[in-house]
Amino acid sequence: MSLKSWQDALAALASCGMLRRLQTVTGPQRAHVHMQGREMLLLCSNNYLGLADHPALVEAQSRAAAHYGTGSGGSRLISGSMELHEQLETRLACFKGTQRALLFNSGYAANTGILQGLMGPEDIIFSDRLNHASIIDGCRLSRARTLVYPHRDVAALERLMAGEAAGRKGQWLIVTDGVFSMDGDLAPLPELVALKNRYDCLLMVDDAHGTGVLGAGGKGTGEYFGCLANIDLHMGTMGKALGGFGAFVAGPDVLIQTLLNRARSFIFSTSLPPAVVGAGLAALDIVQSEEGRSLRLRLEQLRALVTQHLGPDICTGFDGNTPILPIITGEPQATVRASAWLQQQGIFLQGIRPPTVPEGSCRLRMTLMATHQPGELLQAADLIRKALSA
Numbered sequence: 001m002s003l004k005s006w007q008d009a010l011a012a013l014a015s016c017g018m019l020r021r022l023q024t025v026t027g028p029q030r031a032h033v034h035m036q037g038r039e040m041l042l043l044c045s046n047n048y049l050g051l052a053d054h055p056a057l058v059e060a061q062s063r064a065a066a067h068y069g070t071g072s073g074g075s076r077l078i079s080g081s082m083e084l085h086e087q088l089e090t091r092l093a094c095f096k097g098t099q100r101a102l103l104f105n106s107g108y109a110a111n112t113g114i115l116q117g118l119m120g121p122e123d124i125i126f127s128d129r130l131n132h133a134s135i136i137d138g139c140r141l142s143r144a145r146t147l148v149y150p151h152r153d154v155a156a157l158e159r160l161m162a163g164e165a166a167g168r169k170g171q172w173l174i175v176t177d178g179v180f181s182m183d184g185d186l187a188p189l190p191e192l193v194a195l196k197n198r199y200d201c202l203l204m205v206d207d208a209h210g211t212g213v214l215g216a217g218g219k220g221t222g223e224y225f226g227c228l229a230n231i232d233l234h235m236g237t238m239g240k241a242l243g244g245f246g247a248f249v250a251g252p253d254v255l256i257q258t259l260l261n262r263a264r265s266f267i268f269s270t271s272l273p274p275a276v277v278g279a280g281l282a283a284l285d286i287v288q289s290e291e292g293r294s295l296r297l298r299l300e301q302l303r304a305l306v307t308q309h310l311g312p313d314i315c316t317g318f319d320g321n322t323p324i325l326p327i328i329t330g331e332p333q334a335t336v337r338a339s340a341w342l343q344q345q346g347i348f349l350q351g352i353r354p355p356t357v358p359e360g361s362c363r364l365r366m367t368l369m370a371t372h373q374p375g376e377l378l379q380a381a382d383l384i385r386k387a388l389s390a
């Protein structure tokens, strides 16, 4: 069998700066990581609160492994539903203020499972153009009609909904990232709540990047806007600010029961290892503690500092009070060059290219961690400015 067509395709990607490859971090995920024998300042991790190597999480995970072992041995519906899974689900439902929650093995599995499990060919999903790839794939799997509205454009969404209202049958669902992963801007949740009430449909918020970070209690974008209780389905992950792995959906009991019966990524997959769930519980403890509050405050302060230091010409893409700071570079080759140059200077800041972001809007997606030091961020900001003008 000839592998030539794949070789040619990879070569074509490489020739236009679009080839992806792995870069290995040795040692733990901290504000400083080791790569190829060098220490680098990490500026592209979703470990916003620095919990991924927090002693309390490591200790909880080790304790859970010692007590429950390493594997769950099955899917939740066969033999793999353990008491830690249920404890974490109870905590998450309470955290988001819903009747019930259900764990998924990752955010990707959650979004594909939620949309496929709740929506079908008779239904309509209204989806923001910049929603995460896992939402797009969930829409496809559901076989519902998917109407994509321009990014954060509530007026356009309303026109779409009004156009569908006559002879409506089936369920409607609006789905949006809470914090958009590549831009760091926020969904207009209060306006979306008003629309979902006017048109009597469900509102699902993917708060992979808001959970733990936004709102006084870290409950996410809904808490930030004061409309947490108006969101029907809260999707969140434990792999980002919560420093671990896994994901969940929180919502009304009837929808959770439906997912438990229909969501294929939930039904046909081994459940999360108990140790991972133990770390999730410990992460929630921290997020809801005084320590969590001060980590969030610290992130806000660092954001203000960096934004001010970079100046308005570089911060054109910054919108929303989040630790995600997209520095727009445009084309793939310029992006790869800037990222490689920064790496030589000891800064790990990955370039993001299509299809993760739209054509022509490549960027260095800079993310802050509460464990960064102000001085090192200022130095990095100066180097970023240099990288862009080179």
Ligand SMILES: *Cc1c(COP(=O)(O)O)cnc(C)c1O
Pocket: 106, 107, 108, 109, 111, 132, 134, 177, 181, 206, 208, 209, 237, 238, 239, 246, 247
């Ligand atoms: C990261 C991310 C996901 C996927 O979550 P994983 O747990 O990494 O699979 C889903 N939605 C958004 C918006 C994300 O940023």
